[in-house]
Amino acid sequence: MTERELWERYQRYLSVVPSLGFSLDVSRMGFAADFLERMRPRLEEAFSRMEALEKGAIANPDENRRVGHYWLRAPELAPEPALSKDITSTVADIHAFAREVHEGKLKPPKAPRFTHLLLVGIGGSALGPQLVADALTSKADAMQVSFFDNTDPDGMDRVLGQLGARLAETLTVVISKSGGTKETRNGMLEAERAYKEQGLAFNKHAVAITGAGSELDQHARKQGWLRTFPMWDWVGGRTSVMSAVGLLPARLQGLDIDAMLEGAREMDVATRQRDAVKNPAALLALMWFHAGDGRGLKDMVILPYKDRLLLMSRYLQQLVMESLGKEKDLDGQVVNQGIAVYGNKGSTDQHAYVQQLREGVPNFFATFIEVLKDRDGESMEVESGTTSGDYLLGFLLGTRRALYEKGRESLTLTVPDVSARTVGALIALYERAVGLYASLVHINAYHQPGVEAGKKAATSVLAIQQKLTARLREARADARTAEQLAADIGQPDEVETVYKVLEHLAANPGRGVKRTGGPGPAEVRFQTK
């Protein structure tokens, strides 16, 4: 298509939400003229399912759960008054709690005020808060935010090292919907120990966000933590950023959570419309379908031209891949669905992998995110009449054109700024696009049966470790190979796991395991130190 034809196509299919200053441009997607019409019956069905979900149907049949993240920003739509009340009163509680913290009414025992926030969580209990914190941070932040989002000891040391003595003025928020996630439990224990080492009482610094009655809930109550905020079973982890999970940390940081909710609410209104071109979530879902032939054949490359949106791709990785990456469809047929998501930011990526996007394997479609506002205030000119921000747009449009010339498809989202309102709107847009796409390809977007396998396998690795350390203690000075030790514990086929576990123990001080021999794994011997 010529530039002029593209301009026509741009106008014809532009999906705009005027109140948010938002638009979605699909002109660089090569769908046929009758594509939207052909998809109409499927889309109608997807809208009907979405409508039922919003009315409180069991939209996650496997887990027998309702799916209520849309109610979080429109509590009046919740199917029962008690739910609406829970939502509204939790937001009010968050405001009140943050006020007390900011004003120093709720203060740490050994400092005048909480100035730092340490969030402990993983997956949906970290990615949303991380995106929001990073996108909206400013000089005006009331508290500085850090994260433990893994069970990596060195990762935690690094964060604790940065906090140093300021742990005395750090509020730790432990977030886990299930309350039983091991990485988060470990992070909590490591944090607790760090406080203790500085002579600080952890319970006077700790807040939980978790499901009622969970392990974490019970622990927090028993230990007399400052407060527990609820996480409801009708909110999925990856869509929990507008619940206490995202709102409490954001408000503590000093961000405008009401604007975030408002942005999401407005995007929800726009994305309930049944006209595909007026509804950017529907149009987005249809474009994903077109790009990957409804089978996820093309990866989704997320390219925000704005540093503040760097974590968007990580956030969307979970939202999209955990929702859509499914073995079976709703009828139990094997479909192996999904869309791979990756990305970083422009124009930085132009100096990294855009080479492959333009000339390499054509297995993707790009999503450009354009932010109109360059910065607070005016910009200097880097050349006569040109600012750094002009370059950023130039690179966005240039890369988009360069891809188009080589037949590589792209979408462009345009937002006015990176504000709480815009971030809320973007999150809401993708939440609904994922839900609609899941209906288009007939899968359940709201469960994650696949993640359990890895957790179970990890548990059995740790059980093997327990047996091994007991066996090594018995064997004392006797240096034994992995093969022998695997036989000793009655799990000869697990020899590789035995070897890996022992190699790790031997590499770390205080674990009481010594490694000798080699060079190959079969010749290495292990014994107690």
Ligand SMILES: O=P(O)(O)OC[C@H]1O[C@H](O)[C@H](O)[C@@H](O)[C@@H]1O
């Ligand atoms: O919030 P939690 O219960 O600790 O769960 C944290 C995360 O872990 C799980 O493995 C799920 O796959 C995620 O969807 C979830 O967000």
